[in-house]
Amino acid sequence: MFRLIKDINIKFMSMTKAPILLSSLLIIVSLLSISVKGFNFGIDFSSGYIVQLNFTNQVSVLQIQEKLAGSGLSDSTVQLYGSSNDVLIKLKDEETFQKTNINNQLIKIFADEKFEIIKLEYVGAQVGSELREKGEWAMLIALFSILIYVAMRFEFIYGLGAITALIHDVIITLGVFSIFDLTFDLSVLAAILAVIGYSLNDSIVVFDRVRENNIVLRKMPIKDVLDKSINQTLSRTLVTSLTTLLVVISLLIFGGDAVKNFSIAMLLGIIIGTYSSIFIASTSLSYFGIKRPEQS
Amino acid sequence: MYKYPTWKYILVMAVLAYAVIYSLPNFYNTYPSIVAKTFDSKDITEADLLALSEESSLTFKGVNRNNIFFESIDDQLSAYNILTKLKSYSFTLSNYNHIPKWLDSINAQPISLGLDLKGGVHFLLQIDNQNVKKSRLNKLESNLRNYLIDNGIRYNSTVSEADKVTFKLIETSIDSKILNTLSDIFSDYEISSRKTDEGIAIVANLSEESITNDVKAAMQKNLTILRSRVNELGVSQPIIQRQGKDRIIVQLPGLQDSTRAKNILGSTATLEFRLTKGSSDDWVASQTIGTNTVSESILYKSKDGSPVLLSRNVIASGKDIEGANSGFDSQTNQPAVFVNLSSMGASNMLETTSRNIGNKMAVVFVEEDKNQVINIATIREAFSKRFQITGLDLQEAKDLAILLRSGSLSAPMSIIEERTVGPSLGSENIISGRDSMLLGMILVVLFMFIYYKKFGVIANIALIVNILIITATLSLFQATLTLSGIAGIVLTVGMAVDANVLIYERIREEILNGNSPNASIGAGYNKAFSTISDANITTLIAAIALLTIGTGVVKGFAVTLVIGILSSMFTAIVGTRALVSIIYENRSNKGLSI
Numbered sequence: 037m038f039r040l041i042k043d044i045n046i047k048f049m050s051m052t053k054a055p056i057l058l059s060s061l062l063i064i065v066s067l068l069s070i071s072v073k074g075f076n077f078g079i080d081f082s083s084g085y086i087v088q089l090n091f092t093n094q095v096s097v098l099q100i101q102e103k104l105a106g107s108g109l110s111d112s113t114v115q116l117y118g119s120s121n122d123v124l125i126k127l128k129d130e131e132t133f134q135k136t137n138i139n140n141q142l143i144k145i146f147a148d149e150k151f152e153i154i155k156l157e158y159v160g161a162q163v164g165s166e167l168r169e170k171g172e173w174a175m176l177i178a179l180f181s182i183l184i185y186v187a188m189r190f191e192f193i194y195g196l197g198a199i200t201a202l203i204h205d206v207i208i209t210l211g212v213f214s215i216f217d218l219t220f221d222l223s224v225l226a227a228i229l230a231v232i233g234y235s236l237n238d239s240i241v242v243f244d245r246v247r248e249n250n251i252v253l254r255k256m257p258i259k260d261v262l263d264k265s266i267n268q269t270l271s272r273t274l275v276t277s278l279t280t281l282l283v284v285i286s287l288l289i290f291g292g293d294a295v296k297n298f299s300i301a302m303l304l305g306i307i308i309g310t311y312s313s314i315f316i317a318s319t320s321l322s323y324f325g326i327k328r329p330e331q332s
Numbered sequence: 333m334y335k336y337p338t339w340k341y342i343l344v345m346a347v348l349a350y351a352v353i354y355s356l357p358n359f360y361n362t363y364p365s366i367v368a369k370t371f372d373s374k375d376i377t378e379a380d381l382l383a384l385s386e387e388s389s390l391t392f393k394g395v396n397r398n399n400i401f402f403e404s405i406d407d408q409l410s411a412y413n414i415l416t417k418l419k420s421y422s423f424t425l426s427n428y429n430h431i432p433k434w435l436d437s438i439n440a441q442p443i444s445l446g447l448d449l450k451g452g453v454h455f456l457l458q459i460d461n462q463n464v465k466k467s468r469l470n471k472l473e474s475n476l477r478n479y480l481i482d483n484g485i486r487y488n489s490t491v492s493e494a495d496k497v498t499f500k501l502i503e504t505s506i507d508s509k510i511l512n513t514l515s516d517i518f519s520d521y522e523i524s525s526r527k528t529d530e531g532i533a534i535v536a537n538l539s540e541e542s543i544t545n546d547v548k549a550a551m552q553k554n555l556t557i558l559r560s561r562v563n564e565l566g567v568s569q570p571i572i573q574r575q576g577k578d579r580i581i582v583q584l585p586g587l588q589d590s591t592r593a594k595n596i597l598g599s600t601a602t603l604e605f606r607l608t609k610g611s612s613d614d615w616v617a618s619q620t621i622g623t624n625t626v627s628e629s630i631l632y633k634s635k636d637g638s639p640v641l642l643s644r645n646v647i648a649s650g651k652d653i654e655g656a657n658s659g660f661d662s663q664t665n666q667p668a669v670f671v672n673l674s675s676m677g678a679s680n681m682l683e684t685t686s687r688n689i690g691n692k693m694a695v696v697f698v699e700e701d702k703n704q705v706i707n708i709a710t711i712r713e714a715f716s717k718r719f720q721i722t723g724l725d726l727q728e729a730k731d732l733a734i735l736l737r738s739g740s741l742s743a744p745m746s747i748i749e750e751r752t753v754g755p756s757l758g759s760e761n762i763i764s765g766r767d768s769m770l771l772g773m774i775l776v777v778l779f780m781f782i783y784y785k786k787f788g789v790i791a792n793i794a795l796i797v798n799i800l801i802i803t804a805t806l807s808l809f810q811a812t813l814t815l816s817g818i819a820g821i822v823l824t825v826g827m828a829v830d831a832n833v834l835i836y837e838r839i840r841e842e843i844l845n846g847n848s849p850n851a852s853i854g855a856g857y858n859k860a861f862s863t864i865s866d867a868n869i870t871t872l873i874a875a876i877a878l879l880t881i882g883t884g885v886v887k888g889f890a891v892t893l894v895i896g897i898l899s900s901m902f903t904a905i906v907g908t909r910a911l912v913s914i915i916y917e918n919r920s921n922k923g924l925s926i
Contacts, residue, residue: 137594139594153591160749171881174877189866226889233875244862283825286772299819
């Protein structure tokens with residue numbers, strides 16, 4: 037038998053101070069950043085254009101910027117993309133593009149260059165705000181349904197514990213995106229919802245064991261029951277997180293730019309989720325107080 | 333030891349057969365192809381297509397039903413150019429999957445790839461509601477005015493607001509009978525009278541319902557027009573779908589030239605035919621001295637920007653055009669559009685041209701607020717139904733013919749969302765998806781083997797079957813696979829083994845507690861079951877919440893995640909149990925390779 041962890045008995049419940057302190061700090065910093073700085077929304081939520089062009093001749097960022105500015109499009113970001121033939125341009129939603137479409141404008145702006153449109157994404161203001169609203173709803177619906185499910189399957193206290201851990205995970209993941217200015221688009225939202233489902237798995241596995249031990253070991257103090265349950269499920273928690281991390285890392289390496297933000301969000305979510313299912317979920321259980329079976 | 337029931341073995345075998353058969357089509361080659369259709373929707377035989385090969389001296393890779401398929405895209409495109417000139421059939425570019433007939437007969441098809449994987453354009457178009465309202469209001473105003481004039485009811489002024497028209501009357505009172513008749517005639521509107529400072533006014537209100545009906549009708553017409561325009565672009569398997577009350581989704585897979593597509597789809601362009609009235613000298617004169625020739629004409633600009641004066645009367649316009657084709661003028665060999673007028677338009681044209689031989693007629697290209705004279709020609713003889721228009725380049729002539737054939741949009745539509753992926757990026761994305769999936773699989777499979785030995789191999793077999801089930805299900809339901817969908821599958825690979833990890837850890841615990849191997853297996857599977865279902869159901873809840881957002885990127889991910897969760901529960905619990913039973917059931921085991 038090859039085991040990562042052998043018969044251990046870590047006293048998690050006697051060292052709750054450090055994790056609580058760390059998590060509180062992370063949550064405060066995240067919330068501050070989210071409310072003060074906000075997110076670097078991708079065009080899915082903020083509206084505008086992203087255009088990736090492949091020029092036959094080599095070009096420079098300055099050259100492209102000058103041409104755009106010459107056509108009155110100074111409010112744009114330009115960056116080279118992999119080579120000096122490929123350029124990524126982000127543009128605000130301009131009314132002129134609606135009248136004569138952006139493709140024609142680009143052809144006019146870069147009239148003396150040969151280029152091919154590799155990618156063009158446009159989200160109008162109305163669609164952007166609709167997507168944001170739908171995203172917020174999806175997140176709320178997911179959290180609420182999970183609360184109800186866990187409360188039904190377990191007891192309300194467990195549901196509360198699971199949701200505490202989840203909100204913790206979501207806030208910190210969002211916080212990292214805000215602090216480091218990572219692009220927040222639809223795929224990131226998808227990743228966060230996947231993380232909600234996934235990190236809950238870990239908490240549920242622990243809770244399942246707590247529930248079982250709570251009945252079998254009815255004379256044991258609750259702290260020890262929680263410790264024992266976490267220890268018993270620890271190797272499973274770590275193995276599963278590891279296999280999922282392996283696939284997310286391969287997505288990050290090979291998946292290309294389209295899934296980069298998604299992978300980063302998943303990566304963060306899995307790490308934070310694993311940490312919270314070990315340190316936060318059960319701590320909140322003992323804090324909220326579980327019903328013990330009657331002593332006979 | 334507990335015997336694994338036979339029906340579960342049968343179930344596992346059935347699911348395995350399903351997974352293998354329906355994922356099979358994905359392993360056959362796909363060739364670029366051209367689909368031929370007769371203009372009168374008759375069937376085409378393979379012999380007909382082979383005859384085409386003779387006629388055009390092209391070599392085909394093969395034919396199947398109405399598909400001609402080719403080795404490479406270059407072959408396909410060059411053949412397309414030659415074949416379309418033959419004009420014996422209508423041709424569209426497509427892809428042909430060279431799958432055996434028996435697979436085809438049970439409806440087994442390869443997965444359809446999303447636009448981000450095969451390249452193409454996705455548009456979300458929104459109808460201009462304001463425009464619909466405005467044109468309705470204009471119609472109401474002119475109808476009401478005509479009625480008032482015809483019935484000798486005199487008015488001072490009219491005011492047209494957001495959703496109502498007000499006619500201020502000269503009279504200070506109005507007979508209620510007249511109001512009743514008006515209400516009967518204009519039953520779509522709410523007609524009322526209102527006292528004003530100077531007298532009385534008739535107010536016609538547009539009801540919310542009638543605007544909704546107008547938008548509905550305009551949407552219906554625009555859908556038809558967009559369909560016929562898209563058909564002209566020669567794209568295979570386009571999607572044109574209504575979304576909500578006032579939006580239309582257009583997806584054009586494999587489209588190379590999105591610029592042209594956008595110009596054609598959104599165009600409200602049409603033509604007007606008018607006589608010239610006055611020369612440019614008149615215009616100059618009117619500017620300097622103020623002669624009154626100009627008051628009867630309208631100033632237009634020609635293509636080179638020079639001023640042209642045209643009559644206020646339109647002889648015929650886009651709505652009178654029944655058919656249009658592009659081609660070349662037989663004498664000058666210039667690109668031309670050949671136009672067919674409806675009988676109404678034709679009689680009008682005949683009347684005007686026979687009275688104006690020797691005069692000049694102009695063709696005006698009208699698009700929203702931009703008008704441009706594309707051609708002025710002297711009328712040499714009277715003509716009615718058929719004639720040609722020159723003065724455009726070849727591409728312009730082709731596009732104009734398409735627009736005239738399809739008719740003009742009944743209200744302008746604007747693009748509110750667009751996602752264009754070039755073909756090269758599409759194939760790059762396929763490679764990215766494939767590579768990340770392969771690496772993820774290899775890492776997980778290796779880890780499971782090292783960590784759980786023989787039981788790890790069993791979990792790995794389940795994992796591979798799980799991928800097959802996902803592939804088969806996506807293929808069977810023809811769900812679109814996108815890059816985010818692949819990400820969902822990759823994620824499933826990592827998460828699917830979770831169920832086995834839970835079971836195996838439980839088995840290990842039982843063994844460490846001193847239980848017999850066979851008892852440990854039983855206990856492991858039984859005790860882990862409720863945990864596994866709880867954990868998976870919560871992920872399922874999150875995935876379903878994602879589905880409610882319903883947009884491309886997120887939807888693809890959520891769909892594969894849902895399928896993956898369900899199939900992994902089956903393979904990890906029922907599937908691996910069957911394998912474990914085959915290996916361990918009928919012998920006394922000293923230890924387990926776990």
